[in-house]
Amino acid sequence: MNDRMDRRWKRFLGVPRSALGSLVILFIALAAVFLLSFLLSKTPARTLRYFFIGPLQNTYYLGNMLNTSIPLIFSALGVSLAMRAGSFNLGGEGQLYGGAFIATVSAVAMAGWGIAGVICAIVLGAVTGGVMAAFSGYLRMKWQTNELITTFLLSNAVSLVVGYLIAGPFMDPATNLIATRKIPESFRFSRILEPSNLSSALVMALVMTVVVHLYLYRTKSGYELRMYGLNPRFARYGGINSGSYLVLPMFLSGALYGLGGAMAIFGTYYACMKDFSVGMGWNALAVALIARFRPVAIIPAALFFAYIESGARNAMLHSDVTFEIASIVQSVVFFLVTSSVLQRIGTKRERG
Amino acid sequence: MSDTAVTMHDIVKTYRETGRCANDHVDLTVGRGEILCLAGENGAGKTTLMKVLYGMEKPESGTITVMGKRVKIDSPLDANRLGIGMVHQHFMLVDEYTVAQNVILGREPMHNRFTIDADAAKRLVDEVIHAHGFSIDPSARVGSLTVGQKQQVEIVKMLYRDVDILILDEPTAVLTEQETASLFGTLRTLRDTGKSLILITHKLHEIKAISDRVAIMRQGRMVGHYETASVDERELAGLMMGKSFSPAIGKTPYGRKQETVLRFAQVSVVRRNQGRPMLKDVSFVARTGEILGFAGVGGNGLGELESVLAGTLPISGGTITHRGQDISKSDAHRLRERGLAYVPSDRLKVGSALEASVSENLIIAARKRFSRHGMMRGKHIMQHARTLIDTYSVQGTADMPIGTLSGGNIQKVILAREIAQYRDYIVFSEPTWGLDIASSKFVHTQMIALRDAGASVLLLSSNLDEILSLSDRVLIFSRGSIVAELEGERLHTVTKEEMGAYMLGMHVREAAHE
Numbered sequence: 044m045n046d047r048m049d050r051r052w053k054r055f056l057g058v059p060r061s062a063l064g065s066l067v068i069l070f071i072a073l074a075a076v077f078l079l080s081f082l083l084s085k086t087p088a089r090t091l092r093y094f095f096i097g098p099l100q101n102t103y104y105l106g107n108m109l110n111t112s113i114p115l116i117f118s119a120l121g122v123s124l125a126m127r128a129g130s131f132n133l134g135g136e137g138q139l140y141g142g143a144f145i146a147t148v149s150a151v152a153m154a155g156w157g158i159a160g161v162i163c164a165i166v167l168g169a170v171t172g173g174v175m176a177a178f179s180g181y182l183r184m185k186w187q188t189n190e191l192i193t194t195f196l197l198s199n200a201v202s203l204v205v206g207y208l209i210a211g212p213f214m215d216p217a218t219n220l221i222a223t224r225k226i227p228e229s230f231r232f233s234r235i236l237e238p239s240n241l242s243s244a245l246v247m248a249l250v251m252t253v254v255v256h257l258y259l260y261r262t263k264s265g266y267e268l269r270m271y272g273l274n275p276r277f278a279r280y281g282g283i284n285s286g287s288y289l290v291l292p293m294f295l296s297g298a299l300y301g302l303g304g305a306m307a308i309f310g311t312y313y314a315c316m317k318d319f320s321v322g323m324g325w326n327a328l329a330v331a332l333i334a335r336f337r338p339v340a341i342i343p344a345a346l347f348f349a350y351i352e353s354g355a356r357n358a359m360l361h362s363d364v365t366f367e368i369a370s371i372v373q374s375v376v377f378f379l380v381t382s383s384v385l386q387r388i389g390t391k392r393e394r395g
Numbered sequence: 396m397s398d399t400a401v402t403m404h405d406i407v408k409t410y411r412e413t414g415r416c417a418n419d420h421v422d423l424t425v426g427r428g429e430i431l432c433l434a435g436e437n438g439a440g441k442t443t444l445m446k447v448l449y450g451m452e453k454p455e456s457g458t459i460t461v462m463g464k465r466v467k468i469d470s471p472l473d474a475n476r477l478g479i480g481m482v483h484q485h486f487m488l489v490d491e492y493t494v495a496q497n498v499i500l501g502r503e504p505m506h507n508r509f510t511i512d513a514d515a516a517k518r519l520v521d522e523v524i525h526a527h528g529f530s531i532d533p534s535a536r537v538g539s540l541t542v543g544q545k546q547q548v549e550i551v552k553m554l555y556r557d558v559d560i561l562i563l564d565e566p567t568a569v570l571t572e573q574e575t576a577s578l579f580g581t582l583r584t585l586r587d588t589g590k591s592l593i594l595i596t597h598k599l600h601e602i603k604a605i606s607d608r609v610a611i612m613r614q615g616r617m618v619g620h621y622e623t624a625s626v627d628e629r630e631l632a633g634l635m636m637g638k639s640f641s642p643a644i645g646k647t648p649y650g651r652k653q654e655t656v657l658r659f660a661q662v663s664v665v666r667r668n669q670g671r672p673m674l675k676d677v678s679f680v681a682r683t684g685e686i687l688g689f690a691g692v693g694g695n696g697l698g699e700l701e702s703v704l705a706g707t708l709p710i711s712g713g714t715i716t717h718r719g720q721d722i723s724k725s726d727a728h729r730l731r732e733r734g735l736a737y738v739p740s741d742r743l744k745v746g747s748a749l750e751a752s753v754s755e756n757l758i759i760a761a762r763k764r765f766s767r768h769g770m771m772r773g774k775h776i777m778q779h780a781r782t783l784i785d786t787y788s789v790q791g792t793a794d795m796p797i798g799t800l801s802g803g804n805i806q807k808v809i810l811a812r813e814i815a816q817y818r819d820y821i822v823f824s825e826p827t828w829g830l831d832i833a834s835s836k837f838v839h840t841q842m843i844a845l846r847d848a849g850a851s852v853l854l855l856s857s858n859l860d861e862i863l864s865l866s867d868r869v870l871i872f873s874r875g876s877i878v879a880e881l882e883g884e885r886l887h888t889v890t891k892e893e894m895g896a897y898m899l900g901m902h903v904r905e906a907a908h909e
Contacts, residue, residue: 261773263766270759273748279707280745281759282731 097357106239117303118327136324137198142301180293243304479554688866749798
């Protein structure tokens, strides 16, 4: 590419060239929405209007959309942290579910502790997710198992156990829902955009994004983690203790998932319902992929995913399409982000 | 019909990644029914030339004639069709399959379009095995065979494809003496049935033992074709190594007070399932203010020595001490803390993280110095990077990914980092491999400057010119042991032919007396 072209690309919409690939993917996804509306709806114009404008038309929908993005942000941060260290954490769903469950039951048990109870419950939730993921990292360090598989299997097993606990010993007898008791009212995060569900957990999500960014790019441990992820042999050559970077990033990754689960409970659901986390892990993976594992890019990516979901929900309420339109569009995105060719658009071509 | 099987004319092949010309207008002829050894040092371009013939590499120019016909070979399949087969150094076999299944893979006898005729397969493979006097059972599982037998399977695989020209890439590298003898027997039988064989090798006694003719390559060029009977081993070594001496770079003779920095005592490395130790009773001392050169042909222990020095290969016997303290069991982490500085031979896979920035690459071993309370000190890091980029005139900026730099500049970054890191000793492994003359000279100047400043410099190199022009003392490795130590007057008068003879395992006894 010559210089003039180069400059023009750089100027394009004022975004860095490296983000172009992701933009192309988002564009194709939105085109899919158009296509599906014309195919599936008798009133495509109405469908499209509610799909695109709906989520933004009032504070209720806007707030709910933002709220949907919160667990996505936490989870995508979790995916990215492991990925930066060269590890895969596919067990996010179970870690999120397990973290949420432990956070809920500890909050119920520590009802009288006040603010200390809130902190303790959330920390316990995070640690639960962290320990689950770290276990897979440890197995890899010890016996070179594949963490991609162990995290996934472990997560599925834990999900079943948690499901049993919620439906059995910990079920709230006062309701007909398959859910635990609700956490004490004083523990719940405040709503920040009535009448929507949006809670102050959003602030936590933003803070955590900044924290993860600072950790990766400003701390010595983050530097070591990234170098290990980029080239383990180089890290070892430089004297970085390689074993710990198989376990620590997995712990942090799982902890972020657990934290995401706890936030969903404390901000939105107040009780841990059976299978409430289904789908969150995979969506988070897609979000992280779009953001290419860069913490700061996760926020717009998560908002985009939440937007698609809210749009579909809106179109479903006000027009004649089903909610599955969201799943289809998200699948399209998922499918496209795995294409390295699209991801590379605008970046330097690989040598060789 | 002529009696040449293959003629390669004016082959040029440059590797784009490194810009190195691996084959520089090379000619090669192979006669029918002869065994030709293609000989040369590591990196002389032998394997590249054979990959061109086998359709694995595309040359920029040149022509190939097979059995009198001009041909174009774009893939190994093309090569097979023309009757050319190759046995690679690393076997390409499916362990879970039987010998027969491996042999027919890709060219199966069929009942019809969908089912393989297993009986015919076994019969056909059996015929090939018996016709050439091999000793393998076609129904044995390949995973249960010895290395020598696996190699036979590879050869049978090629014969099953009716090849008349067989290329073998360093076939004896993995074999025991007995297996080698038996392989040579097989090769002679094949030759007598009219096959043409090309052996890539750098072992002198093997060239003498097996070949009819020998073609010698050096630094990408063809030195010439010789009747094996007309040259002796010494001449062969000379042809492979080259005769010219490069003028020594001006340096002051060392006269400083010399202290021992590093001491190896009877260090051995034995790997499981491998009879021959990779390093055997290696003892030496490295002192301040000298460049200690380690010479050897690939596969003779220098690679293992490098890993031991780097702390990534545990030793199985002996002791290593640094300034009197035992570091035999120290890993890379501990050695780095003690001030290990080390320029690795593999700059891209070990020496750098290509996607990380130059500044990040520069602090890998010194990261403690650039952090406070666990936080990286961004300003210091950038300043450090800019200073080093300036000092070493690296063409690039601190925040560029190091992978976007040229090979020579990557090496400068690594040098800058390790020189900034060194305390009393520094290890260089193949420091100028693949670099152009200007970059090589820069590296050499840096090494001499380090030595003059009192560092103990360890130079591991397969480049004899480099070893001879820089070292104050040279240790020569062959088969994992030190076979000679050259110093002072002896080092000044030694010829490359003599060096080659030591490195290739001749005169071991003489060396012991010296």
